[in-house]
Every structure is written in structure tokens, then in C-alpha cells.
Amino acid sequence: MSTGPASGASSDGAARFGVVVVSDRASRGEYEDRGGPAVQSYLEQAFSSALDFEYRLVSDDRAAVADTLRELADERGCCLVVTTGGTGPSKRDVTVDATLDVVDKVLPGFGEAMRAVSRTKVPTAVLSRQAAGIRGGALIINLPGSPKAIDECLDAVILAVPDCVDLLGGPRLELSDREAYRPHD
Amino acid sequence: MSTGPASGASSDGAARFGVVVVSDRASRGEYEDRGGPAVQSYLEQAFSSALDFEYRLVSDDRAAVADTLRELADERGCCLVVTTGGTGPSKRDVTVDATLDVVDKVLPGFGEAMRAVSRTKVPTAVLSRQAAGIRGGALIINLPGSPKAIDECLDAVILAVPDCVDLLGGPRLELSDREAYRPHD
Amino acid sequence: MSTGPASGASSDGAARFGVVVVSDRASRGEYEDRGGPAVQSYLEQAFSSALDFEYRLVSDDRAAVADTLRELADERGCCLVVTTGGTGPSKRDVTVDATLDVVDKVLPGFGEAMRAVSRTKVPTAVLSRQAAGIRGGALIINLPGSPKAIDECLDAVILAVPDCVDLLGGPRLELSDREAYRPHD
Numbered sequence: 001m002s003t004g005p006a007s008g009a010s011s012d013g014a015a016r017f018g019v020v021v022v023s024d025r026a027s028r029g030e031y032e033d034r035g036g037p038a039v040q041s042y043l044e045q046a047f048s049s050a051l052d053f054e055y056r057l058v059s060d061d062r063a064a065v066a067d068t069l070r071e072l073a074d075e076r077g078c079c080l081v082v083t084t085g086g087t088g089p090s091k092r093d094v095t096v097d098a099t100l101d102v103v104d105k106v107l108p109g110f111g112e113a114m115r116a117v118s119r120t121k122v123p124t125a126v127l128s129r130q131a132a133g134i135r136g137g138a139l140i141i142n143l144p145g146s147p148k149a150i151d152e153c154l155d156a157v158i159l160a161v162p163d164c165v166d167l168l169g170g171p172r173l174e175l176s177d178r179e180a181y182r183p184h185d
Numbered sequence: 186m187s188t189g190p191a192s193g194a195s196s197d198g199a200a201r202f203g204v205v206v207v208s209d210r211a212s213r214g215e216y217e218d219r220g221g222p223a224v225q226s227y228l229e230q231a232f233s234s235a236l237d238f239e240y241r242l243v244s245d246d247r248a249a250v251a252d253t254l255r256e257l258a259d260e261r262g263c264c265l266v267v268t269t270g271g272t273g274p275s276k277r278d279v280t281v282d283a284t285l286d287v288v289d290k291v292l293p294g295f296g297e298a299m300r301a302v303s304r305t306k307v308p309t310a311v312l313s314r315q316a317a318g319i320r321g322g323a324l325i326i327n328l329p330g331s332p333k334a335i336d337e338c339l340d341a342v343i344l345a346v347p348d349c350v351d352l353l354g355g356p357r358l359e360l361s362d363r364e365a366y367r368p369h370d
Numbered sequence: 371m372s373t374g375p376a377s378g379a380s381s382d383g384a385a386r387f388g389v390v391v392v393s394d395r396a397s398r399g400e401y402e403d404r405g406g407p408a409v410q411s412y413l414e415q416a417f418s419s420a421l422d423f424e425y426r427l428v429s430d431d432r433a434a435v436a437d438t439l440r441e442l443a444d445e446r447g448c449c450l451v452v453t454t455g456g457t458g459p460s461k462r463d464v465t466v467d468a469t470l471d472v473v474d475k476v477l478p479g480f481g482e483a484m485r486a487v488s489r490t491k492v493p494t495a496v497l498s499r500q501a502a503g504i505r506g507g508a509l510i511i512n513l514p515g516s517p518k519a520i521d522e523c524l525d526a527v528i529l530a531v532p533d534c535v536d537l538l539g540g541p542r543l544e545l546s547d548r549e550a551y552r553p554h555d
Contacts, residue, residue, distance in 0.1 A: 282475075308551070
């Protein structure tokens with residue numbers, strides 16, 4: 001059994017996931033964020049594996065978001081890091097830029113698949129810049145801030161997460177119900 | 186009431202839009218461009234808001250197209266700039282490169298949504314490199330040159346334009362008939 | 371009749387295509403590659419034009435793949451170069467990076483169209499980073515390694531290949547049966 005954060009698993013063998021809420025107002029306590037809890041709740045239900053969450057609340061600051069992603073991937077050893085918020089076209093929307101700053105490889109299929117599903121629901125989905133990529137042993141996925149959009153986006157890509165984490169040398173992740181997630185288009 | 190071109194509105198309160206026709210032959214007068222009129226006609230019908238158009242005809246020169254985009258966004262204060270032509274794979278197709286040269290942020294969802302619709306109509310749609318992005322207070326969208334493709338592409342993204350311009354601090358845009366544009370996939 | 375490799379045609383007038391198998395194990399002879407034969411067989415059946423193939427087996431080394439793509443495009447005068455393998459998220463998957471290193475222009479519609487089709491079949495399709503682009507007179511397309519996925523991906527884009535090669539000044543390519551390839555979405 002591992003005693004450190006390496007390999008995306010905590011010392012008790014649970015897979016370690018990072019959840020990063022990016023929001024000026026939420027990080028100042030002016031607003032109760034609903035995106036972070038929605039992400040964590042989704043992941044807890046989707047996976048039957050033991051999970052250990054690292055939760056971070058960050059302002060819409062590109063360097064601060066990038067630092068948080070590096071910390072979760074490199075020091076905390078998360079095998080999956082999901083961000084929520086900051087994916088739009090406004091000046092303060094910097095989550096995607098920070099993600100592209102830190103990833104070794106971009107995985108364009110995630111953004112495409114999530115936007116393809118979202119735009120059948122809401123026309124403003126084309127404004128989302130959400131991306132995904134690999135940093136070391138961590139898969140990083142950007143999600144929007146709305147709980148409804150979070151669920152739709154994760155539904156579109158969750159089946160690929162265990163295979164990706166496995167390819168990166170991370171822990172074995174088990175989905176509770178693979179049949180619940182059919183390919184989307 | 187504003188007296189200058191700031192905030193994407195002209196002095197009489199009309200929203201200012203830029204239309205940029207990119208074509209060597211059209212800019213030399215050897216060919217009557219049909220893309221520019223198709224773009225302007227579409228936008229006039231789609232919006233019930235008062236509109237003020239800035240129309241430009243440019244050769245397939247990367248620096249010239251980039252200069253025109255900067256002028257329309259920065260000096261003329263357009264809140265929306267739509268290009269037509271120069272989105273293909275040929276050596277002289279430089280509109281997309283010029284757009285990526287000047288935008289602060291790329292909005293990948295626009296190209297994805299437009300190509301997803303176009304490829305159900307015509308297989309060569311996969312050759313289009315059309316992109317979109319933000320420069321200051323302007324949303325810049327690349328369109329192909331064919332009037333039919335212009336209509337299909339704008340149908341796929343027009344509903345997101347008022348929200349995007351609003352997020353950038355621009356004028357309030359009203360669509361004539363929101364129901365006419367359903368989400369595509 | 372040409373006497374050299376220029377213009378994507380060999381000296382007997384056949385169109386010259388490159389097939390690049392990217393695989394550490396296959397290049398060491400430890401594994402019999404099935405992707406390369408699947409690509410060649412597909413192209414031979416899809417086109418009625420006379421074809422001349424340049425076949426290369428390369429290890430998962432970014433510089434080696436980039437050198438091979440340059441050789442096929444610049445020295446061998448291929449009008450189409452198709453790679454198979456190395457498009458995933460693992461550390462040794464470098465085919466896409468090598469392709470982006472050598473292309474003059476990226477054609478994002480190819481990756482989008484191929485992933486859009488693949489993700490209706492297999493959820494891990496979102497992990498594919500496959501790209502396409504232009505180098506001089508050559509269209510370069512990345513494909514995954516699985517013969518089934520190769521066929522699905524080529525079905526989604528093959529109709530655009532003759533137009534693209536034509537726009538690049540290459541030889542006239544004739545498809546055996548245009549009706550066999552309908553637009554996908």
C-alpha cells in the first residue's frame with residue numbers, strides 16, 4: 001500500500017480526485033457555490049471505487065488557478081482534477097487559459113463531446129471554452145458552473161475517465177453502472 | 186447617448202457590426218462578391234435592434250485582414266465582426282490565421298458547431314478552418330464564402346451572439362424571432 | 371508526364387500516398403501491425419485512381435515521426451499521408467504532436483468529424499487526439515491504430531480528400547463510389 005500521494009491514490013488506497021471551484025465571488029464568500037458540490041456528488045455516485053477528494057476554492061486569477069492545478073496534480077497526486085466555473089468568454093474567465101498553461105497534452109475530444117451535448121440543450125453552449133488535458137499522471141477536465149450543465153457534460157465523457165487514468169498509470173477506477181452512460185452525439 | 190464608437194454602438198445608439206469580405210478577386214473588382222451581402226442581409230433579418238454596418242473588402246493577405254479586424258474592433262467599436270471567405274486549406278486562405286493573430290481568446294465552440302451542421306450537408310465542410318474569438322469588446326466569427334453555407338453556419342450560432350456581446354459589455358441585441366433558431370447537432 | 375516526385379504523383383502518373391505506422395513494438399518487429407495494412411486496403415478500395423504507396427514503420431519518437439512526415443511530403447511528393455497509431459493520451463503517444471510540429475495549417479474539422487463518429491461507437495473515442503493538416507502539397511491525417519476505428523474515421527472524411535488535394539495543386543483523385551460515403555453526424 002502506498003504511503004504517499006503518488007499514483008493518484010491516497011495512503012488508504014482510495015483514488016484521489018481534485019475539485020477546483022473557480023469563482024471570484026465564491027472565493028470571497030459572497031456567494032455559495034453550487035458547482036463544486038455538484039461535481040463531487042456526481043463523481044461519488046458515478047464511481048464505486050473509494051474516493052478521496054481534495055477541494056479548492058480559487059479566485060478568477062490565471063496564475064492562482066494554474067498553481068492550484070499544479071499542486072493537485074504534482075504534490076497531491078490526484079489522478080483526476082475537475083474544475084468548475086470560468087469557462088466563458090468574459091475577461092475574468094481564465095480557467096481554460098490556466099489549464100492550457102499547465103497541461104502536457106491537450107485532449108480536444110473532451111471539449112468537443114461536452115459542447116456537442118450541451119448545444120442540443122442550450123444555444124449558449126457554443127460560448128463555452130472548456131478544455132481537458134493531461135499533466136503528469138492527472139487528467140484535468142474543465143466544466144461550466146451550472147449544476148445542470150455539469151451533469152450533462154460529465155455524462156458525455158465519464159466512461160472514458162477510467163481508461164484514461166489507467167493509461168496514465170493511475171489507480172483502477174470502477175464505475176457504479178456503466179450502462180447508465182451511453183455514447184452521446 | 187455615446188458620441189464615439191465605444192461599447193459596440195454608434196452615436197445614434199445602433200449596434201455596430203463589421204462585415205469583412207476576404208477575397209483577392211473581389212478586392213480587385215474582378216468578381217462580384219456574394220458572401221458579404223449574404224452576411225449583412227442575414228444579420229438585418231435576424232436582429233430587430235437598430236444596426237449600423239461597417240463593410241470592408243480585403244485581399245487574401247494575412248496582415249491586411251488582421252489590420253482590418255483590429256480597426257473594426259478597436260477604432261470603430263464593432264461589437265460583432267463577421268468575416269466571409271478565406272477559410273479553406275489553400276495557401277491564400279489566411280482569414281483564420283489572421284483572426285487567431287488578433288483575438289484575446291479563442292471560442293472553439295463556434296467552429297465546431299458550424300462544421301457539425303455543415304458536414305451533414307456537404308462533405309467538404311471538414312476542410313473549413315473557420316474559427317471565432319474575442320478581441321476586446323468584439324466577437325469575431327469566420328464564415329465561409331458561399332451564401333448557402335453562410336446561412337447554415339449563422340443559424341447554428343446566432344442565438345449565442347446576444348449573450349456573448351452582453352458578457353463583453355456591449356449593447357443589448359434583440360433577435361427578431363428566437364424560435365426560428367433551434368439548437369443544432 | 372512527370373519524372374520526379376513533385377505534385378503528389380509518381381513518374382508513371384499514379385497518385386503517391388504515404389502510410390506511416392507509428393508503434394514502438396511494431397517497429398522493433400515484436401508485433402505485427404494491423405493498422406497500416408487496414409489503411410492501405412481502405413485507400414486502395416476507396417479510390418479508382420492509380421495509387422503508389424510509400425510505407426513507413428516508425429517508433430513512438432516525436433522527432434522520428436516528424437522527420438518521416440517531412441520526407442514523405444517534401445522529398446517523396448506524397449499528396450496524402452495517413453498515420454496510424456500514437457494518438458492517445460499516454461506519454462509515448464506522440465504522433466499528433468509530431469504532426470502539429472510539421473504542418474503549415476491545421477484542419478480542425480478532420481479530428482472533430484472523426485471523433486464525432488467514433489464517440490457514437492465507443493466512449494473512449496474522446497481520448498483520441500487525432501489531428502490533420504497541410505504541409506506544402508500534402509494533406510496529413512492522423513488515424514487511430516484499430517482497423518475498425520480506421521474504417522469508421524476514414525468513412526467520415528474520405529469524400530473531402532479529393533477536393534483538398536485538388537486545392538493543394540495535387541493530382542486528380544477519383545473515388546470508386548462516392549455514394550458509399552454519406553455525410554456523418
